[in-house]
Amino acid sequence: MEFFRIKNDIPFMRHALKFNVISLLTFLLAVFFLFAKGLHLSVEFTGGTLIEVRYEQAADLEKIRGALGKAGFTDYAVQNFGSSQDVMIRLPLKAEQKADQIGDQVMAALAAEAPGGSKQRVEFVGPQVGKELAENGAMALLVVIVGIVIYLAFRFEWRFSVSAVIANLHDVIIILGFFAAFQWEFSLSVLAAVLAVLGYSVNESVVVFDRVRETFKNVRGLTTPQVLDHAITSTISRTIITHGCTQLMVLSMLVFGGETLYYFSLALTIGICFGIYSSVLVASPLVMWLGVSREQFIAKQKKAIEGMTDDGACV
Amino acid sequence: MNRYPLWKYLTVAIALVLGFIYTLPNFFGESPAVQVSSAKATIKVDDKARARVEETLKSAAIGHDGIVLDSVGVKARFKDTDTQLKAKDVLEKTFNPDAADPQYVVALNLLSASPQWLTSLHALPMYLGLDLRGGVHFLLQVDMKGALTKRLDATAGDLRTALRDKNIRHAGLSREGERLVVRFRDAETRDKARNAIADAQPDLQLGEQGEGSDLKLVATLKPEAQKKIGEFALKQNITTLHNRINELGVAEPVIQQQGADRIVVQLPGVQDTAKAKDILGRTATLEIRMVDDSPGGLDAALAGNAPFGTEVYNERGGQPLLVKKQVVLTGDRLTDAQPGFDNQTQEPAVHLTLDSAGARIFRDVTRESVGKRMAILLIEKGKGEVVTAPVIRTEIGGGRVQISGRMTTSEANDTALLLRAGSLAAPMDIVEERTIGPSLGAENIKKGFNSTLWGFAAIALFMVVYYRMFGLISGLALAANLLFLVALLSLLQATLTLPGIAAIALTLGMAIDANVLINERIREELRVGMPPQAAIAEGYERAFGTILDSNITTLIAGLALLLFGSGPVRGFAVVHCLGILTSIFSSIVVSRALVNLIYGRQKKLTTVAIGQIWKPGTSATVNAEK
16 A cells, blocks of 8 residues: 655645745734633643542532532632533632632532532642743743754754744644633643654654755755755655554544543644644745755765865865 | 674563563552551561561461562552451551550552562562542642741750850840841950850851941851751651651552652542641640659559659550659750760760750759659650650750660661651641542543553554555564563653553654654665665665654653653653653664564565555556565
8 A cells, every 4th residue: 555656746845935924824823812812721830729529410510609609719610521420620729718728628518519529639739839830841841942953953954953943833832822722721731742742743854854965965956945845755655654643642542531631632633733734844945945055965075085175175 | 684693683582571571560450458567667567577467367367368578568468358458457456456556557558469470570560650549649848938947046045045154245136037136235245246156056157237336246047057957857847747647557658859848748549638638737746754753653553543743654665654744845945856876885875956945944954853764755646655764864954965775776766766756847838739539540540541552553553554564563563662661661660640651652653653764765765676675774774863863852852841840741751751762672673673584584585565665657556565
């Protein structure tokens, strides 16, 4: 079986400008949502209490809300979680309440008004911890970006590393844009997914760039766009198959992983789809705009010859 | 050209065998067990306790599947949970005859059901995180500022005494925030005081302020002293928590330092958070009282009518002791307790440091009671126990007290620990709490397992259909990767969490990339007309650089997560990083070994089963596998 029967190189670069405009628009849309709606951060980042309760029968949300109101809680959010029997209760941080006792108080209130529920999970995060987690998350993102730029610059050339990072940051912003637009919960595990995707789609760009370098070195008489087209075309089958396989696994998590892994795998799905798109259609045009050319690779090879003078003479 | 030397095949074979052995314990599951461990620092669980467990079970006619003694305590395995519960009741009665004063922790536990020979190879199942087994997780913030002010208040008292002893007149000494301010009327006195304070308190940093008749000496704790106090407070709080959590009867509690000022407490299997919090926040007190050694007093007390103003407490060894009700000193006055040796006799001893007020009281009391005994009591939950009751030999001044005589080194260590552990060195707040119900934990395992299983099956199926023999080899390499990863996690006894399982799944999904790269390269080489053997060699060689590059970028992301991640993200990162390492080995070396075994020996290889290869320029497709 062979999916990809491509006779000639596909002229991706002819449409480079169009792709870049599309990317820019998606990117701006994502930024717009990030600013307009903001991320729906989970309790881990904002601090607060989260309680998961399971009922034998379908839970009566109104009754639960009533119970919480009677017990003096305000600003609570009660919603179903996964099934109609599972209820998730969120409470924000309040200065006047003794935060570490809220979990027990809520359970007591529920036992009085809406009995039959059993506590499945309680999560309480203090304000300081939440702030630190957010800071550490931002720090991790920064370190990943800097690390990748340095590695790629060392392994390839600055043009490649800059394009790869721009392309993949564009992925990250778009994932965040999705989470903001649909107000999906952004938790620590989603952050882990975002960072994993960052590493993963950079490796996508690396595969394409490897081919670009190889083509520049081995095939003569091609223009830069032609080289890029050739590199993308010859790796496209691997790109699609690899991402398809990874997506199979992620899909399996999306289906079987339950509520906890749901947003994690959702972030990965978006990341994988945009990862293909960006490494092929964002990173490569960027390399071209940045002015990559055959000479940059040939010169390096020649320098390797011992005893060569500056003008290329060799005895 | 596609042949490995023997040692490479052997390496792969050995790695696979090791991977298999260390993965194996995870399949045996866990069997119910009862664990008997010490509830007090002074009680050691040793071979005797093991024998006692064995005897108890034998006399109660409860069958067991083996009793082991390890660093934690004695663990006995049982066939089912019914027997386990029965055994727990029996053991509880034997080891803790007085339920109000437990000497041992008898707790339900789960033990790996893998056979003995595996356990002796240190092949243990992966350690499951709280989100997979259920339990409570607390993150406690230690109030370092509180510890420092407590220390400064004590120091202020010491300074007052020091200045008075040297007849230096000051115009007031007070604590202002995190510094001590001593006022003076003239510079000469201040200079004298400065020297005196510098001698008495080397931990203080002194500065001069003010002018005219309002001169000040400002003392702050040196940074290194602050650091030491912080570390000490944290250590002591951890010790105290250990002692308290023992009472909860948790089989494998985790109490660890996290960062500079936080403590993580994880109690697997505990659901009653209210009780757990109560125990974490409770304070124990230390009291020093005089022993009533009047003849006949003890007998009368044991008979039920204690002499007026006295009560009976049990000593560590279990002997009763008649102690006066009047409290001489409380633990608040104790600033430190360290094990050590007597300067003259070289006997093991415990060195206590009292604050200045405590020292003064102690000096007065000891002067009046040379030759008598004093009792040091630890009172917790309203119940007291005599830690030690030494004889006073001479008047003791200066606040440095040494308890020695009839002690072994380990007893000295334990006593010091107990004395220190009496109270928390600094207040603590719960800043993070997570409770996971046991059913939710089991569900999480199932979900994680199913995701990985079906994802793996889908990938393997696709690879076989698309790449035929090479797809099968890729699938086997991926299975080897899973084997190595699980073996490594079991070997390192890393904690497996739900995000960790997700990382296993994701790593497998990403690892297949290497094999896709290789297979695509081989197809490409075949397409340009290279003979199969050369195409295989070329394909592996050319793909190698790319695989390395792409794995390193993924590894950078993984390492950043490991460095900055906490909690669930850390579990994800650990597995992710390990997975990248194992995947490089399995996708390159293991799959190559398989290919070499299958194709490398055939001298005249004309076709390889890597699926259909389409060649541009021809209308028909060439089928590479006949």
